Amino acid sequence: MLYYFKSIYSACVIIRVILMPLSFGEMYTSLLNVKQAINVERQLIDHLETYIEHESERLEDIKRFYAKVSDLHSEVYSGPSAAMANPLVAFTLIKRLQSEWLNLIYSDEAQENTQDFRSGYEEVEKEGSLPKLEDLQGAAKGLMRLQDVYALQVGGLVRGHFQRITDGNPIDIYSPTVSVHLSGDDCFLVGKVAYELEDYYHSVQWLEESVRLFRGAGGEWSPENEGTLEDALDHLAFSHFKTGNISYALSLSQELLNHDPMNGRVLKNVQKYERLLVDSPPLLSTDTGLKRPNTTYLRTRNTYERLCRTQGTQPTHYENPRLFCDYFNNDSPGLLLQPIRREVLSLQPYVVLYHSFITDSEAESIRELAQTGLRRSVVASGEEQATAEYRISKSAWLKETAHPIIGRLDQRITLLTSLNVQPPYAEYLQVVNYGIGGHYEPHFDHATLSSVDAGGSTAFIHANFSVPVLENAALFWWNLHRNGQGDGDTLHAGCPVLVGDKWVANKWIHEYGQEFQRRCSPNPEE
Numbered sequence: 001m002l003y004y005f006k007s008i009y010s011a012c013v014i015i016r017v018i019l020m021p022l023s024f025g026e027m028y029t030s031l032l033n034v035k036q037a038i039n040v041e042r043q044l045i046d047h048l049e050t051y052i053e054h055e056s057e058r059l060e061d062i063k064r065f066y067a068k069v070s071d072l073h074s075e076v077y078s079g080p081s082a083a084m085a086n087p088l089v090a091f092t093l094i095k096r097l098q099s100e101w102l103n104l105i106y107s108d109e110a111q112e113n114t115q116d117f118r119s120g121y122e123e124v125e126k127e128g129s130l131p132k133l134e135d136l137q138g139a140a141k142g143l144m145r146l147q148d149v150y151a152l153q154v155g156g157l158v159r160g161h162f163q164r165i166t167d168g169n170p171i172d173i174y175s176p177t178v179s180v181h182l183s184g185d186d187c188f189l190v191g192k193v194a195y196e197l198e199d200y201y202h203s204v205q206w207l208e209e210s211v212r213l214f215r216g217a218g219g220e221w222s223p224e225n226e227g228t229l230e231d232a233l234d235h236l237a238f239s240h241f242k243t244g245n246i247s248y249a250l251s252l253s254q255e256l257l258n259h260d261p262m263n264g265r266v267l268k269n270v271q272k273y274e275r276l277l278v279d280s281p282p283l284l285s286t287d288t289g290l291k292r293p294n295t296t297y298l299r300t301r302n303t304y305e306r307l308c309r310t311q312g313t314q315p316t317h318y319e320n321p322r323l324f325c326d327y328f329n330n331d332s333p334g335l336l337l338q339p340i341r342r343e344v345l346s347l348q349p350y351v352v353l354y355h356s357f358i359t360d361s362e363a364e365s366i367r368e369l370a371q372t373g374l375r376r377s378v379v380a381s382g383e384e385q386a387t388a389e390y391r392i393s394k395s396a397w398l399k400e401t402a403h404p405i406i407g408r409l410d411q412r413i414t415l416l417t418s419l420n421v422q423p424p425y426a427e428y429l430q431v432v433n434y435g436i437g438g439h440y441e442p443h444f445d446h447a448t449l450s451s452v453d454a455g456g457s458t459a460f461i462h463a464n465f466s467v468p469v470l471e472n473a474a475l476f477w478w479n480l481h482r483n484g485q486g487d488g489d490t491l492h493a494g495c496p497v498l499v500g501d502k503w504v505a506n507k508w509i510h511e512y513g514q515e516f517q518r519r520c521s522p523n524p525e526e
């Protein structure tokens with residue numbers, strides 16, 4: 001968990017402690033919810049197990065009947081015709097044909113088993129603990145965000161690797177301890193989300209993988225799949241058409257026709273593509289020059305992403321002799337025996353990292369206290385607050401009265417900063433948990449606690465450095481100049497979490513109430 005102290009409004013300070021790495025609904029926006037979903041699937045696995053047992057018993061019974069009847073045919077009825085003279089043989093034949101076959105064929109058992117299985121699923125569904133379509137789409141967008149910000153290869157992701165091409169070779173930027181491969185259908189879903197957003201840059205890449213994997217599976221059908229090779233070919237062909245690669249759209253459509261020769265729509269498309277190719281033959285280059293869509297219109301996107309990729313402070317900052325580390329007690333009696341390791345990361349804006357600001361057990365308690373209050377994080381939107389794609393997380397507010405730990409943290413902030421953090425001079429503690437590819441794009445906090453395995457740094461865009469997520473550490477900066485104006489250099493962002501569960505806690509301290517702690521400067525510009 002990272003802890004941030006920051007001043008807002010006409011305010012001065014930000015304290016942000018990284019705790020370690022929440023409520024259902026919008027499951028993808030918080031990793032805690034994703035973790036809770038594991039139990040939901042466990043319930044479904046139990047229901048499936050019972051279903052398989054019952055269906056297996058039913059099939060065993062059917063097999064027994066089959067064996068009995070086919071044995072009779074090979075042993076009794078194919079023998080001397082005298083067998084039929086036996087009234088018992090004749091009776092059993094008639095009984096079977098009049099009743100047993102009927103009972104077997106019209107047995108309700110299969111339906112009952114299916115019904116029980118469905119009821120189990122419906123119970124889980126009623127609890128409201130199943131992800132919705134929006135969650136699946138949100139998770140798919142999270143994957144594409146990670147792909148973009150960390151320049152990951154889709155082909156690598158599909159094989160469970162987090163790889164970036166460096167000097168022409170794929171280099172692992174993170175090696176997961178547990179890894180999963182994606183199926184043709186998994187890739188189809190991501191591709192389809194992009195396709196529906198008319199984002200053909202991503203749909204082409206994911207659907208290419210989908211088609212490759214579906215082809216590799218030899219068109220084998222799986223009952224759990226959403227799409228088929230034909231669906232993937234269809235979407236991929238159209239994506240290529242939209243990006244101007246007509247000849248590829250044509251060959252994919254022709255492949256699709258091999259599987260589905262009577263598909264009128266695709267037949268028409270083929271004719272259209274052929275006509276287009278005759279009218280304007282393609283240039284030799286097959287490079288379609290597909291560009292990443294700039295959906296968030298971030299002007300600082302390149303710097304932001306570069307800072308996220310480097311996952312930490314730029315080396316040049318260590319070369320600045322005015323930056324230093326020390327053990328700091330702020331001359332506070334409460335810290336004399338236990339000074340805090342302080343790392344000054346930047347002078348303008350002034351950004352300091354306090355190591356081991358909280359303990360593991362404090363971070364754990366804060367996470368637990370926040371859990372039930374976690375709601376989708378919002379951002380200021382005019383007078384109102386609204387959810388936004390550029391902030392994907394859940395957050396909860398903790399008052400000092402929630403637990404003595406919160407009061408102790410407030411005291412620690414005061415010991416370190418000499419600032420008054422009692423209401424109304426500061427906000428309550430805001431605890432945040434990020435979701436799949438969760439992030440907070442560049443923003444200011446003015447008038448606005450965990451380690452992760454990869455990604456999730458806090459990037460200072462204009463100041464050109466990023467701070468990796470450091471468990472239990474606190475990051476402090478002044479959002480405002482001494483003259484009360486917002487400091488433009490504090491533009492900062494929470495990079496997407498690549499792997500891990502990122503929790504942060506924010507403490508925004510108002511400028512009002514700190515007049516004697518942070519005096520104005522003789523220089524009105526300062």
Ligand SMILES: O=C(O)CCC(=O)C(=O)O
Pocket residue numbers: 432440445456457458459492493494495504506
């Ligand atoms: O998560 C981070 O690193 C940054 C979060 C942040 O800037 C905020 O919550 O205001």
Ligand SMILES: [Fe+2]
Pocket residue numbers: 443444445492
């Ligand atoms: Fe912020």
